[in-house]
Structures are given as structure tokens and as C-alpha cells.
Amino acid sequence: MAQQLIVEGSDAIVVSEICIKRKLPPPKGYSDKQEFIDKFAKSAGSYNQAVTAFKNALEDPALNRIGIILDADEQGAAHRWGTLKNILHEQFPDFDLSPYSPTANGIVIEILPSLTIGIWVMPDNISTGYLEHFIAKLAPQADKLWLHANETVENLHKTDFCKFSLIRKQKALVHTWLAWQKEPGRPIGAAIQAGYFDAKALAADSFVDWMGRVFELEN
Numbered sequence: 072m073a074q075q076l077i078v079e080g081s082d083a084i085v086v087s088e089i090c091i092k093r094k095l096p097p098p099k100g101y102s103d104k105q106e107f108i109d110k111f112a113k114s115a116g117s118y119n120q121a122v123t124a125f126k127n128a129l130e131d132p133a134l135n136r137i138g139i140i141l142d143a144d145e146q147g148a149a150h151r152w153g154t155l156k157n158i159l160h161e162q163f164p165d166f167d168l169s170p171y172s173p174t175a176n177g178i179v180i181e182i183l184p185s186l187t188i189g190i191w192v193m194p195d196n197i198s199t200g201y202l203e204h205f206i207a208k209l210a211p212q213a214d215k216l217w218l219h220a221n222e223t224v225e226n227l228h229k230t231d232f233c234k235f236s237l238i239r240k241q242k243a244l245v246h247t248w249l250a251w252q253k254e255p256g257r258p259i260g261a262a263i264q265a266g267y268f269d270a271k272a273l274a275a276d277s278f279v280d281w282m283g284r285v286f287e288l289e290n
Contacts, residue, residue: 083112084260092270096288138189142201148173148192177281189285208274220248
């Protein structure tokens with residue numbers, strides 16, 4: 072039996088690096104880092120593509136553990152859950168989904184003895200936003216450069232020539248801060264690997280715990 076993690080966007084490596092830094096055992100059958108990125112974690116692209124990949128995974132009898140990570144964006148976690156709940160209801164009409172809803176710990180559902188489903192909506196299953204809202208909580212909050220990036224992005228957003236919307240402000244912040252490092256412009260996954268972000272921060276605890284509850288891990 073196989074396992075699959077579906078990730079909106081192209082952020083499978085981000086999940087991989089967080090798990091490695093936290094010394095979380097790899098999913099059973101995917102102990103190699105490249106196998107994790109290439110076979111276990113599916114970077115699905117857009118939200119719609121991720122939802123389609125989720126539907127396809129549910130129809131694959133070889134998969135016994137399926138996880139999906141979506142961004143809440145402006146719609147919020149409840150809206151994202153509503154979409155996935157409808158898909159699950161269509162696939163498993165006799166299963167009672169009413170006890171389940173987004174919580175800070177994510178959603179884990181044992182649909183069948185042979186099928187476990189996990190749902191995580193970035194950043195925290197409650198707030199609007201996306202991956203960068205989650206990643207920002209792993210940044211060194213007292214770092215002078217981080218504080219300066221916050222102030223700079225905040226001031227820019229107040230101008231009439233700012234190009235990014237309010238919901239994208241955290242994305243601008245994270246990538247501005249990364250652009251000002253000794254090695255500017257590292258992708259988030261590489262930045263976690265380099266220690267720019269602290270994967271051991273308290274803010275990542277619930278996500279790492281969710282991964283351990285959804286998937287069967289190596290001993």
C-alpha cells in the first residue's frame with residue numbers, strides 16, 4: 072500500500088525540510104529525500120489542480136494514506152474544508168463527516184480501516200493566508216533585519232504605488248527578508264535547510280504532529 076501528500080503550489084521541498092529538521096521519521100517506503108519530493112509529495116500547482124489531484128488520489132486503490140495541504144487564501148479554512156468535504160461525501164456517501172471541521176491541529180479522518188485522510192489548510196487551519204504566513208512564524212522574530220523588513224513592507228503597503236494587496240503582504244515580507252540575506256533570494260525550502268527559519272519553533276509543532284498522525288512513518 073502507498074501513501075501520498077498533495078501540496079498546493081510547488082512547496083513539497085518545504086515540507087521535506089521541516090520534517091528533516093524536526094527529525095521526523097520519513098513516511099514508510101519513502102526514506103530517501105528525493106523519493107519524498109518526487110514520489111511521496113505531489114506538488115500540484117494551483118488550488119484547482121490540488122483539488123483535482125485529491126479526487127484522483129481517492130480513486131486510487133493503491134493509496135491507503137492521503138494528505139493534502141492547501142492555502143486558505145482570502146476564502147479561509149472553513150471554505151477549503153467545505154470543498155474537500157463535498158468531495159469526500161461524494162466518494163463515501165455513508166460516512167458521517169459532521170464531527171469533523173478545521174482545528175489548529177488539522178483534520179485527520181479514518182474513512183476506512185485501510186484509508187486515512189489528512190487535511191491541513193495553511194497557515195494554521197483557522198486564519199486566512201497561505202504558506203508564507205506559516206513560514207513567517209518560523210523567522211527569528213527579534214532579528215533586526217526581520218524587524219526592518221517588517222517595517223519596510225508595512226510602510227510600502229501604505230503608499231499609493233504599492234503593487235501587492237493586503238493578503239499578499241506576508242509573501243512580500245518573507246521574500247524581502249530572504250532577498251536581504253548574505254546569500255540573497257534563497258527559496259524557502261533552501262532557507263529552512265540553511266537555518267534561516269527555525270523549523271523547531273513552537274509554531275511548527277501542530278503541523279509536524281499532523282504529519283505523524285496522517286502517515287505511517289519508518290520505525
